Amino acid sequence: MNAKSNRFMGDERMKRYGARRMATSAMTVLLAAALAACGGSSGAGTDEAPAEPAPKKSNEPVTLKVATWVPKENEGFQAIPKAFTKKFPNVTVEWIFVQNGPGGVYNALTESIAANDPIDVFWHNNFPDTVTKDFAEDLTPWTSKDPEFKKYPFLPGHLETFQWKGKQYALSRGNDVFVVFYNKDLLAKYGLEAPKDNWTWEDLKAMAKKATNPAEKHYGISNHSSWFQFGATVLPYVNGHADNINMLNADMTKSVADQPKVLDDLAWMQDWIKKDGIMLNPRRSKEAGVAEAQGSTWTNGQSLFHLHVSPSIAGFKTSLKFAWDVAPMPAGSKTQASLAFNNPMFVSKASKHKEEAWEFVKFWAATAEGQKLLIDAGGTFPNTNDPDIVNHFKTNKLYEGLNTAALVYSSGKAKIDPTIVGLGGTLNAGLFVPWATVKGFAEEESPYDYFPPKVEKLNKDLQELAAKFK
Numbered sequence: 001m002n003a004k005s006n007r008f009m010g011d012e013r014m015k016r017y018g019a020r021r022m023a024t025s026a027m028t029v030l031l032a033a034a035l036a037a038c039g040g041s042s043g044a045g046t047d048e049a050p051a052e053p054a055p056k057k058s059n060e061p062v063t064l065k066v067a068t069w070v071p072k073e074n075e076g077f078q079a080i081p082k083a084f085t086k087k088f089p090n091v092t093v094e095w096i097f098v099q100n101g102p103g104g105v106y107n108a109l110t111e112s113i114a115a116n117d118p119i120d121v122f123w124h125n126n127f128p129d130t131v132t133k134d135f136a137e138d139l140t141p142w143t144s145k146d147p148e149f150k151k152y153p154f155l156p157g158h159l160e161t162f163q164w165k166g167k168q169y170a171l172s173r174g175n176d177v178f179v180v181f182y183n184k185d186l187l188a189k190y191g192l193e194a195p196k197d198n199w200t201w202e203d204l205k206a207m208a209k210k211a212t213n214p215a216e217k218h219y220g221i222s223n224h225s226s227w228f229q230f231g232a233t234v235l236p237y238v239n240g241h242a243d244n245i246n247m248l249n250a251d252m253t254k255s256v257a258d259q260p261k262v263l264d265d266l267a268w269m270q271d272w273i274k275k276d277g278i279m280l281n282p283r284r285s286k287e288a289g290v291a292e293a294q295g296s297t298w299t300n301g302q303s304l305f306h307l308h309v310s311p312s313i314a315g316f317k318t319s320l321k322f323a324w325d326v327a328p329m330p331a332g333s334k335t336q337a338s339l340a341f342n343n344p345m346f347v348s349k350a351s352k353h354k355e356e357a358w359e360f361v362k363f364w365a366a367t368a369e370g371q372k373l374l375i376d377a378g379g380t381f382p383n384t385n386d387p388d389i390v391n392h393f394k395t396n397k398l399y400e401g402l403n404t405a406a407l408v409y410s411s412g413k414a415k416i417d418p419t420i421v422g423l424g425g426t427l428n429a430g431l432f433v434p435w436a437t438v439k440g441f442a443e444e445e446s447p448y449d450y451f452p453p454k455v456e457k458l459n460k461d462l463q464e465l466a467a468k469f470k
Helices: 003-015 025-036 076-086 102-113 129-131 147-151 184-191 199-210 226-231 261-277 282-288 312-319 356-368 370-378 387-394 404-412 425-439 452-468
Strands: 061-068 093-098 121-122 176-183 218-220 303-309 324-327 340-341 346-347 414-416
Touching: 025 147, 061 356, 076 093, 076 356, 076 370, 093 356, 102 121, 121 356, 129 346, 147 356, 176 184, 176 404, 184 303, 199 218, 199 261, 199 303, 226 261, 226 303, 226 425, 324 404, 346 356, 356 370, 370 387, 404 414, 425 452
Parallel strands: 061 093, 061 121, 218 303, 340 414
Antiparallel strands: 121 346, 176 303, 176 324, 176 340
């Protein structure tokens, strides 16, 4: 991942959110199973018969339009369409970079349809919204009949995640897990030991305090809102104060962001900035004489810890000038969890080349060649326990010199972000993301002031949505 794409992953990718009402706890152990076991198969087909047969293949020249939020300059990802075209010489893949990330995908889809030149394949992070807006093609005619697809040994839950009312509407674009990156040079400078797999959030805070030295412009926590957006969302869950990530109840129909203990957890993290002095936001970065750009204290070697998603590994390998490694997201007082992204990849219902589009998403998500190339692109975890693919992950050059055991451990603690797989995810994100990125992080508004007045309306909206699509 080049520097441009790494910056994009650090900012645009955080603007994701969406998706489907369904239980996701089964997914917490799936990635670990892929890395720790080699054998067994869940099968790939669905039980429901297709409404109509899949379209027949054509050898006519086809240009397949694929919309993503990864720049075309990313050579790792470009290897996938190149390999696909080699397998299907009549198909040329036009890679469309949507600059506004997931938020701009719907606009790109609508504009392409209006121009009578529709996008064929696209990523999004809002599964049920995409389906209910009628953008997504039903893939069941292919998933139930395609012999190659049906042989692929998906881990349990990977297909079910993107099923709606018994039909398959998407496959997974990738399986990404958040990890804590740490600066080994600062670790040594301040006499600290590397984090253990089962370390806690209190351990992280204690280490961050020891590595904070304003005179040398060293701070324990990087100046990036990812801590609030992807760390604070997990904290109430691992402390046992919420039944789900993102301050949701177990079935994702109610926010508990107004509950006192949940608010205490959010305030505990905000105090890193307001009281502990171990983290800077843009205003405090400027006052401290540190670059204001988000994440600058990490990229410049000035912070001990940084929280980000696993595909960042590839960019950090080429851009960071100091020694670093990875650790799992810490445990709370009750349990431990690593936030995971498992974003959907759709075939557009408006596509004029649905057979070729299906072959592309199948090649990406359900072939050994496609999955190996995706792993090579950086940071994603296997969606299968196929020994060949699992070994490719474990021995990948990308992870040379890193604590791969910590990556395996993180995958075993993975819990998919409910705003990707829960109905009403966009509504919940609309409550939390503004606080995590601006109100709470940059402007330091107290969670006790921000959340309680807004939760009642959110819960009413969530209940109405649940009733509508029951």
